[in-house]
Amino acid sequence: MASSTNAGDREKVVSKLPGWLRQELKVRAAQLGVEIQSAVESGVESWCALASTPGAVDTAGAESFATWLPPGQWSRFRAAAAERDVTLTQGLAQSVRLWLDMNPSPAVKREEFPRRVVVCNQKGGVGKTAVTAGLGEAMAEAADALHPVRVSKYLAAAIQQNGVEGDPFALEDLPGLGMRVLLVDFDPQGHLTKQLGHEPLPMDGDSLTRHMAGEAAGELKDLVVAVEDDRFGDRLHLLPSCNDAFLLDVKLAGVRAREAALERALLAVEEDYDLVVVDCPPSLGLSMDAASYYGRRRPGETAGQSGVLIVVQAEDSSADAYELLTSQIEDLRADLALELDYLGIVVNHYDARRGYIATSSLQAWMDIKDPRVVGLIGDLKEQKEAVRMKRPLLAYAPRCDQSVGMRALAREIS
Template identity: 30%
Template structure:
């Protein structure tokens, strides 16, 4: 049975999408069967594999709202990818009147849980119904956090939402790991933010820290992961290191 991991943080620009893709590719390198799911109407994960969200049909919208089989929206990319399209933005509204609306993704994943070892869900920058669907379907959550003081505060709100999901929808879901991202290691501020994360959240914080580098902006333009774009870079190595941490069993992931 696949482990289902959501990458979530209601703040935008913290590397949720980048981390979903590169963790997925790194887990595949280690021999795991991986499915990625794009739950963000912006379709950045879909785009980052060179697929145009304006042209795909069907997409996760049809899966969530109309019960189309998830197999029908999985594209063979670097890693198997269930694609998003722009109409996913309408899914929150369309689902609002559906009974069991928070479990639409959970239901959709039943048919593929035996096909994969890991299912990674990229989520939008909000705590709306799409993110709730992701949290309800997940065993654990990986929270990418930008190494800046202000962005640390959003974690309390995410934890509150997780508590609600645990009480009402999925008793097991929890934060499995916090991933410091976008570290500018040359600045005192960046390093202090990592220290603050570690002193506040202890072992929950991955040992892996992803540094800021322009390679992460360049790779999606080519429609590939950083691991494919620059396989020998520190950037690629950081996500391989994250994948090893996910597999080594030291965290509840």
């Protein structure tokens, strides 16, 4: 059915499509950045131009579907359907299927070597582990499904509430990034490992620490475990912690070129991933030097592709810790002539109801500009519940504000 009501110079068309085909159309249009009505228009045009009728599409359970087409196109489509002796529902389904076949999903871009994000702050309790996990989960979500995202370009305006057209808190369903992600639990406390439902590696076995110290007892890839959930497929993996990481700084003191020890160890598994996210310990020791070195810009790598992501809270002690961390990073840059990029600041556990301390501290972070604030994650119950359940946050509560914020962060630094 076509209606004379129009949007611009188009006419409204109402027919039917099966739910599975409508969802595939919605996802593909989002992946390619085109409007659904434009996709349907193109599909109908191509279908009408075919010399013969394509294979039938299963339209069982088809439900009402409305879109806008150019004037006259629906009439031509109806005539073609009558000539081919197919129902309008079947013809429309074939048209959509044809467009999908002619416009395949874009492949996930694979870099020469993986991006490396070092999540750090020498102050404990700011939520580095939660941000590490959430960022990795957001990067690994399926590219053939839609997930709610708060559009990252509105981040600063959403915080400051000034001068953005439209709702800065609006959500948009976007395809996942579909990246192959390795989360590295580089903290001897092992919180990341435990939160994702795994146990730390045994002290008497192989570990990342042993590989960094030149005492490896096997292949590093054999220590990697999968974070299992359908939304991540087999794209999200974890290198668990081991309690021997408490000894890492002592062991590194006797290692040649110790600042490169983490890189030497992880090179053995890098080719399997698009992104490696390192959850750092709350310290400024030799292990932090090694983590920072790992995040450096490699020859031929684009600026801002890898680097350090600093997690803070909107309170004064985070500011003090930030100064210590950035001083260490600047010293490392100078001493080793590193190109080490700041990917940004994530303000975590934010709650404006805490009043002036929180809001004024947030403004102070926003005023830094370089590095800029790239994420604002609320202090809500879902993260704590996910930790208690030992499940990834984006699997436990995929539509909660914290999950939405993690996806925005992923896009902001991707």
